[in-house]
Amino acid sequence: xxxxxxxxxxLWIILAAAAAYFCVFEFGLPKxxxxxxDDLVFGIIILFILxxxxxxxxxxxxxxAVIGEYNDKKK
Amino acid sequence: xxxxxxxxxxxxxxxxxxxxMIEWYDFYIFGxxxxxxxxxxxxxxxxxxxxxSTLATFAAGFVVRPFGALFFGRLGDIIGRKYTFMATLLLxxxxxxxxxxxxxxxxxxxxAPLLVLILRLLQGLALGGExxxxxxxxxxxxxxxxxxxxxxxxxxxxxxxxxxSLMVILATKNALSPADFDSWGWRVPFxxxxxxxxxxxxxxxxxxxxxxxxxxxxxxxxxxxxxxESFGNRYNLKFxxxxxxxxxxxxxxxxxxxxxxxxxxxxxxxxVDSSQVDTLLGIALLMGTPFFIFFGWLSDKVGRKYIMMxxxxxxxxxxxxxxxxxxxxxxxxxxxxxxEKTIQNTETNKNNDKITSVSKTYTDGTTYIxxxxxxxxxxxxxxxxxxxxxxxxxxxxxxxxFIQVLFVTMVYGPIAAFLVEMxxxxxxxxxxxxxxxxxxGIFGGLLPAISTYFVTHAKQAGKPDFYLDGLWYPxxxxxxxxxxxxxxxxxxxxxxxL
Numbered sequence: 001x002x003x004x005x006x007x008x009x010x011l012w013i014i015l016a017a018a019a020a021y022f023c024v025f026e027f028g029l030p031k032x033x034x035x036x037x038d039d040l041v042f043g044i045i046i047l048f049i050l051x052x053x054x055x056x057x058x059x060x061x062x063x064x065a066v067i068g069e070y071n072d073k074k075k
Numbered sequence: 076x077x078x079x080x081x082x083x084x085x086x087x088x089x090x091x092x093x094x095x096m097i098e099w100y101d102f103y104i105f106g107x108x109x110x111x112x113x114x115x116x117x118x119x120x121x122x123x124x125x126x127x128s129t130l131a132t133f134a135a136g137f138v139v140r141p142f143g144a145l146f147f148g149r150l151g152d153i154i155g156r157k158y159t160f161m162a163t164l165l166l167x168x169x170x171x172x173x174x175x176x177x178x179x180x181x182x183x184x185x186x187a188p189l190l191v192l193i194l195r196l197l198q199g200l201a202l203g204g205e206x207x208x209x210x211x212x213x214x215x216x217x218x219x220x221x222x223x224x225x226x227x228x229x230x231x232x233x234x235x236x237x238x239x240s241l242m243v244i245l246a247t248k249n250a251l252s253p254a255d256f257d258s259w260g261w262r263v264p265f266x267x268x269x270x271x272x273x274x275x276x277x278x279x280x281x282x283x284x285x286x287x288x289x290x291x292x293x294x295x296x297x298x299x300x301x302x303x304e305s306f307g308n309r310y311n312l313k314f315x316x317x318x319x320x321x322x323x324x325x326x327x328x329x330x331x332x333x334x335x336x337x338x339x340x341x342x343x344x345x346x347v348d349s350s351q352v353d354t355l356l357g358i359a360l361l362m363g364t365p366f367f368i369f370f371g372w373l374s375d376k377v378g379r380k381y382i383m384m385x386x387x388x389x390x391x392x393x394x395x396x397x398x399x400x401x402x403x404x405x406x407x408x409x410x411x412x413x414x415e416k417t418i419q420n421t422e423t424n425k426n427n428d429k430i431t432s433v434s435k436t437y438t439d440g441t442t443y444i445x446x447x448x449x450x451x452x453x454x455x456x457x458x459x460x461x462x463x464x465x466x467x468x469x470x471x472x473x474x475x476x477f478i479q480v481l482f483v484t485m486v487y488g489p490i491a492a493f494l495v496e497m498x499x500x501x502x503x504x505x506x507x508x509x510x511x512x513x514x515x516g517i518f519g520g521l522l523p524a525i526s527t528y529f530v531t532h533a534k535q536a537g538k539p540d541f542y543l544d545g546l547w548y549p550x551x552x553x554x555x556x557x558x559x560x561x562x563x564x565x566x567x568x569x570x571x572x573l
Contacts, residue, residue: 001562004562008562042524045138045521050517050521053513053517057316057320058320064309064313
């Protein structure tokens with residue numbers, strides 16, 4: 001189980017990177033550059049709140065998983 | 076750990092739950108009245124923009140919640156649970172009352188939406204501090220082995236708060252004419268709050284501090300810097316991240332889909348009459364609420380993890396079939412029209428706008444009213460559709476919403492106990508509040524805006540089942556959370572600090 005936890009850690013890091021790309025280039029920036037007021041607010045929330053949260057949070061979680069922080073300790 | 080008697084713990088539960096329920100009530104009347112608020116406080120020349128602006132304000136109320144969790148969580152871990160969640164109660168009540176007092180955009184111009192935004196942010200801050208305090212306070216009074224059961228009472232407050240907000244709005248609408256409600260009656264639910272907050276404040280004032288925190292304070296083992304100890308310490312930070320990505324993130328989206336997205340879907344995508352939606356949602360919430368207690372109690376017997384994860388998995392698997400059934404229930408393309416009862420009417424208002432209304436009746440008792448306004452100044456035409464459904468369809472929708480509420484009770488019922496057990500007393504308020512409000516407030520709170528975006532996008536692309544695309548957001552988030560929760564969370568919770 002510990003090996004699976006560590007291997008999946010890489011997946012969370014990749015997912016964090018994919019989320020970064022999607023949130024910035026597909027979702028956030030087009031909205032931010034739009035001239036619609038509601039799009040602008042939406043873009044700001046995606047880019048400056050949701051994106052850092054997912055990228056830093058999930059990335060750190062993945063890193064912790066890779067280095068075995070979540071492994072079951074032997075008794 | 077705690078020796079609070081059964082009578083004493085009921086007093087603790089009543090005082091904590093009532094205040095938390097009122098805070099949720101305060102928070103949700105804004106969302107439930109979003110449509111009318113958009114016409115009062117935001118420029119009315121483009122109703123869609125006005126509505127989205129309100130959604131943005133709504134989102135702002137959610138985004139600020141984690142900051143409230145940090146600010147009040149820190150206070151709660153330093154000066155105590157009791158005084159902190161009394162402060163959040165007063166802040167919430169005052170902000171809500173003042174929203175009901177702000178003159179409209181037509182009277183004071185730009186100041187109106189600005190003041191609404193500020194007060195909405197204060198509401199978010201207060202809520203961010205309230206929940207963690209109440210959950211911690213109850214858990215620290217509860218007997219060992221019964222934390223799930225006792226904290227599940229706190230878990231009912233969000234749904235009960237939403238239910239009461241819908242009922243107060245419905246009662247106000249029924250007591251007033253539509254013109255009076257639109258003119259000033261929508262303010263009444265905001266004003267009602269101040270009375271409830273006053274009563275709750277007096278009850279909470281007479282409560283004692285949590286015995287666990289009082290003991291820690293007496294022994295001098297409380298934290299001097301809860302933020303640093305919570306998030307600057309790798310051992311604790313890894314549990315904060317696990318709580319967020321393995322539990323609260325999925326719980327947040329399941330919660331908002333089952334209650335808020337269901338409401339918005341019925342009103343704006345299915346075009347069901349607004350009062351009918353409020354009533355049927357109210358019934359479904361009422362039917363579902365006891366299950367918070369049941370799953371909280373069950374989590375004491377079988378562990379928190381599998382109940383929460385089962386709720387998430389069921390939601391992932393059944394959201395699309397459920398919403399497809401909901402949509403088909405009221406889709407008039409599947410109904411037989413009584414053509415001789417169709418009424419079409421065209422009139423011109425004082426601005427020379429042409430208003431065409433068509434009323435259709437169907438054999439099953441459903442009525443469909445479409446009102447199209449062609450503006451004289453060549454602005455884009457506006458169409459408003461309202462479908463009044465029959466009793467049988469109403470019960471079908473109640474059942475389908477009830478199932479979603481059941482998923483909510485599975486993921487939400489045990490989560491307070493799960494979170495408080497994860498962190499030690501000295502940083503519990505801070506550490507549990509942040510993942511809860513990030514998961515619930517940000518991942519969940521942004522759901523209406525993100526899902527509406529997906530639906531609009533799919534509709535523009537001409538997808539036939541465009542109305543289901545909004546569900547991709549909760550399904551993806553809940554799926555990631557489910558995998559993380561299943562693999563990394565220990566059902567026996569070896570970190571149990573209570």
